[in-house]
Amino acid sequence: xxxxxxxxxxxxxxxxxxxxxxxxxxxxxxxxxxxxxxxxxxxxxxxxxxxxxxxxxxxxxxxxxxxxxxxxxxxxxxxxxxxxxxxxxxxxxxxxxxxxxxxxxxxxxxxxxxxxxxxxxxxxxxxxxxxxxxxxxxxxxxxxxxxxxxxxxxxxxxxxxxxxxxxxxxxxxxxxxxxxxxxxxxxxxxxxxxxxxxxxxxxxx
Amino acid sequence: xxxxxxxxxxxxxxxxxxxxxxxxxxxxxxxxxxxxxxxxxxxxxxxxxxxxxxxxxxxxxxxxxxxxxxxxxxxxxxxxxxxxxxxxxxxxxxxxxxxxxxxxxxxxxxxxxxxxxxxxxxxxxxxxxxxxxxxxxxxxxxxxxxxxxxxxxxxxxxxxxxxxxxxxxxxxxxxxxxxxxxxxxxxxxxxxxxxxxxxxxxxxx
Numbered sequence: 001x002x003x004x005x006x007x008x009x010x011x012x013x014x015x016x017x018x019x020x021x022x023x024x025x026x027x028x029x030x031x032x033x034x035x036x037x038x039x040x041x042x043x044x045x046x047x048x049x050x051x052x053x054x055x056x057x058x059x060x061x062x063x064x065x066x067x068x069x070x071x072x073x074x075x076x077x078x079x080x081x082x083x084x085x086x087x088x089x090x091x092x093x094x095x096x097x098x099x100x101x102x103x104x105x106x107x108x109x110x111x112x113x114x115x116x117x118x119x120x121x122x123x124x125x126x127x128x129x130x131x132x133x134x135x136x137x138x139x140x141x142x143x144x145x146x147x148x149x150x151x152x153x154x155x156x157x158x159x160x161x162x163x164x165x166x167x168x169x170x171x172x173x174x175x176x177x178x179x180x181x182x183x184x185x186x187x188x189x190x191x192x193x194x195x196x197x198x199x200x201x202x203x204x205x
Numbered sequence: 206x207x208x209x210x211x212x213x214x215x216x217x218x219x220x221x222x223x224x225x226x227x228x229x230x231x232x233x234x235x236x237x238x239x240x241x242x243x244x245x246x247x248x249x250x251x252x253x254x255x256x257x258x259x260x261x262x263x264x265x266x267x268x269x270x271x272x273x274x275x276x277x278x279x280x281x282x283x284x285x286x287x288x289x290x291x292x293x294x295x296x297x298x299x300x301x302x303x304x305x306x307x308x309x310x311x312x313x314x315x316x317x318x319x320x321x322x323x324x325x326x327x328x329x330x331x332x333x334x335x336x337x338x339x340x341x342x343x344x345x346x347x348x349x350x351x352x353x354x355x356x357x358x359x360x361x362x363x364x365x366x367x368x369x370x371x372x373x374x375x376x377x378x379x380x381x382x383x384x385x386x387x388x389x390x391x392x393x394x395x396x397x398x399x400x401x402x403x404x405x406x407x408x409x410x
Contacts, residue, residue, distance in 0.1 A: 015252040015255065016252065016255045016256055016259055021259065021265070021266075024259050024262055025264075047221065050220070050221045051221055054226065054229050057229055059230075059264045059306075059307070060221070060226070061301070061304075061305035061307075063301070067304065071300060072294060072297035072298065072301070075290075089277060092276045093277065093298055096266070096272060096298065096302075097301075097302075099266075099272065100264075100265075100302070100307065102264075102305065
């Protein structure tokens with residue numbers, strides 16, 4: 001569907017490389033992709049993680065529905081081809097932030113395995129860290145921070161993930177965070193440990 | 206309906222603000238928009254500036270045709286509506302980087318005043334710094350780093366800016382860099398001075 005149309009473009013080096021940016025920053029760039037049901041705790045965990053990373057002076061940014069749907073993707077609706085293009089653009093922006101040496105936290109329901117696999121495949125190995133934010137539907141529905149489940153049960157949202165549309169859990173995510181049992185700080189601790197152990201950020205010990 | 210078991214979870218997204226990011230980094234986020242003819246020296250100056258900013262440990266990124274046209278905007282061609290959408294998306298991405306507290310350098314011919322005015326208007330005051338990279342057409346054509354002018358003169362590119370399509374110089378750019386007369390280092394010095402004087406980065410003196 002999206003064939004490269006651009007012509008008359010030559011690649012030139014000479015600028016700053018990603019490695020140079022990362023060396024100066026003291027940490028790697030990466031896309032930390034939080035996936036899970038609405039109300040599973042993606043945004044809360046991402047915000048908690050970003051705060052912890054900022055305290056370590058890491059370069060970070062959080063992409064979510066708020067800053068993407070109202071800006072870059074405001075021309076897109078929720079039809080299948082629009083969802084696909086929404087996903088593609090978010091992936092491209094996350095790639096740019098990653099190339100910039102930023103730890104780019106992305107919090108999107110992103111219910112389909114294939115979509116997430118496409119995001120991963122579009123990036124160099126290790127750049128895409130899939131974090132499954134796991135909570136049972138009844139817990140998420142109990143939280144219902146945006147009132148979406150209530151609307152879905154009332155028939156006002158037909159394709160609500162978990163109700164009228166499926167959520168496909170990751171097969172092999174880099175990390176699983178359980179927000180029914182684990183607290184925010186414990187989950188953020190686990191993520192920090194993962195990032196340290198795998199060389200994304202420097203260990204503080 | 207079930208309630209969350211954990212008592213230490215507050216389901217609110219207390220996200221990081223731009224100001225917090227900027228305070229940690231020690232500099233402002235901004236979009237530094239380099240406009241000028243092909244071959245005027247936009248990319249060279251932007252690369253030189255990025256290097257200087259990186260030496261000061263600023264968070265930076267360079268958006269140009271290379272990393273945007275091949276990725277985010279690879280579905281767009283060069284028809285008027287595609288150019289307009291190309292411009293819009295670049296502006297939205299630059300806004301995200303600026304919100305991330307990054308000094309986002311953008312090097313695009315961006316020949317039309319109206320397009321640049323739209324980018325400026327879409328950002329908070331002071332976030333958009335227009336840098337006019339000025340060099341006469343015959344100088345740019347003499348440089349012709351991508352061989353585009355040659356193709357244009359041979360009739361292979363019909364809408365080449367400066368040949369078959371107009372370039373509209375900025376009326377009131379924040380900065381004018383003359384690359385016919387000024388050297389790269391001098392131009393980068395001038396830009397650094399502007400950024401210091403106007404509080405984007407800290408003065409080193």
